[in-house]
Amino acid sequence: MASDTTSTLQYFTAPLDGSRPYNRIYADSTTTKPPRNWTQEPHDMKIEDVRGKEDLYKLDNAGFQYGREAAKHTSFLTDGEVEREYYPESIDLIKRVTGATSIVIFDHTIRRRSPGEAGDDPQKRQPVSAVHVDQTTASSIARVHRHLPPTEAPSLLRKRFQIVNLWRPISHAAVDWPLALCDFGSVDVEKDLVPVALLYPDREGETFGVKYNPNHQWKYMKAMTPDEFVLIKCFDSIQDGSVSRLTPHTGFQDPNTPEGTPARESIELRALVFYD
Numbered sequence: 001m002a003s004d005t006t007s008t009l010q011y012f013t014a015p016l017d018g019s020r021p022y023n024r025i026y027a028d029s030t031t032t033k034p035p036r037n038w039t040q041e042p043h044d045m046k047i048e049d050v051r052g053k054e055d056l057y058k059l060d061n062a063g064f065q066y067g068r069e070a071a072k073h074t075s076f077l078t079d080g081e082v083e084r085e086y087y088p089e090s091i092d093l094i095k096r097v098t099g100a101t102s103i104v105i106f107d108h109t110i111r112r113r114s115p116g117e118a119g120d121d122p123q124k125r126q127p128v129s130a131v132h133v134d135q136t137t138a139s140s141i142a143r144v145h146r147h148l149p150p151t152e153a154p155s156l157l158r159k160r161f162q163i164v165n166l167w168r169p170i171s172h173a174a175v176d177w178p179l180a181l182c183d184f185g186s187v188d189v190e191k192d193l194v195p196v197a198l199l200y201p202d203r204e205g206e207t208f209g210v211k212y213n214p215n216h217q218w219k220y221m222k223a224m225t226p227d228e229f230v231l232i233k234c235f236d237s238i239q240d241g242s243v244s245r246l247t248p249h250t251g252f253q254d255p256n257t258p259e260g261t262p263a264r265e266s267i268e269l270r271a272l273v274f275y276d
Contacts, residue, residue, distance in 0.1 A: 003049035003222040007252040009180070010040040010130045012194055012209030021209060022197040038196065038209065040130060047180050047218040047252065054221055059098065059164070062219075063184035063233045063247030069093060070227040076110055076170045076267055083108075090166050090269050097231060098164070104272040106147045110170070113177055113263040127177045127251030127264055133208035133234055134270065135163050135246075136195050140235035142205075144272060162236045162273040168229040170265045175223050177251045177264040181232065182210075184244035186217040192248075210248045220252075234270070 015021055021038040050057060054066040073085040091103040111127055135143070140163050145153050167179060187193075192213050198205035221228070236245050251264070 003051065003256075004046060005049070005220075005254050005256055006044055006046050007180070007254060008042045009045045009218070009250055009252060011043055011212040012131065012196070013039045013041045013211070014194060014209075020197060021194060022199050023207075025198050025200045025205075041212060043212050045216065045218050047220050049222045050219045051221045051223075057183070057219065059162075059231055059233050060243040061185070062181075063244035064181045064219075064249075065097065065231045066221055066228065067093075067097060067231070068228050071168065074170070074226070076265075079108075082110070082267070086267075087269070091271075093229075094164060094166060094231070094271055094273060098162075098273055099275070100162075100273045101276045102274045104147055104274075105269050106143060106272060108267060108269045110265075110267045112265045115263070127179075127266075129251055129253075131182070131210040131248050131250045132196075133193065133210065133246045133248055134165065135234045136206045136208055137235065137239075138195075139206040140237075147272060156274055157237075160237050160275040163234040163270065164273050165232040165234060165268045165270050166229055167232060167266060167268040169224050169226050170267055171226065172262050172265070173223040173225045174264050174266060175254075176257055176261045177253060178220050178222070178224065179230070179266075180218050180220045180250055180252050181230070182248040183217040183219060184233075184247055186213070186215050187246075187248060188213060188215070189245065192216075208246070208248075216248070232268075 015037045023036045057064055059065045072089055076082060087105050094103050113127055144157055192211050193208040196207050196209045232247050232249055233244060234246055236243060239245055
């Protein structure tokens, strides 16, 4: 298609000394430990525009699923507003698309790209320019224990559950720094994924860094509008090969972006998705 593009994606490279990879999140300025101990490796990858055939890609085959439904909440100015107004309609949307029994949204991130911002200020989050998966199996199970009452978590963990992100542009189409998604069928789970510790001041999380694999099949939907969304699977407790388990993803700079294009603004919600 004319809108297919090629972009330089930043892949994960493990620490040379063999130590456990980590990111320090909102680290104390007095610490002498570096913010991270791993590096990135750039690779030019073809990214296919799936607009017009987006219905081929579903959560259970590719690990992501596009849809069209305008949000009733459109301002996205404060966390309180988003939680009160956007969370409930998003729970309803995810339930309808997935058939899930219950949804627990545990956080959200609003990104408004501002050239020159480092992205480590929690109030000025920038598009992520590294190939990653938001959760590992261990951190997904920990999320259930963290966000659900101890009386409910054990029974929920015995059934199927997922972590799914709901991502959409806000204000205007995401032509600048769009979101690329890697088809799960092209991912070698055993070789491509490396757990990376997230070291917060008060706790620890874990994500997957993603190593370069020339077989990766990258997709995006050009110029997604605020009326469109994509669900991104970060974890699935079904791991017998019958469904996709996750989706590596990254923001990317499209070299075909016209001069003067408005900077990308987007929101993603992260949700625990439970099935009976």
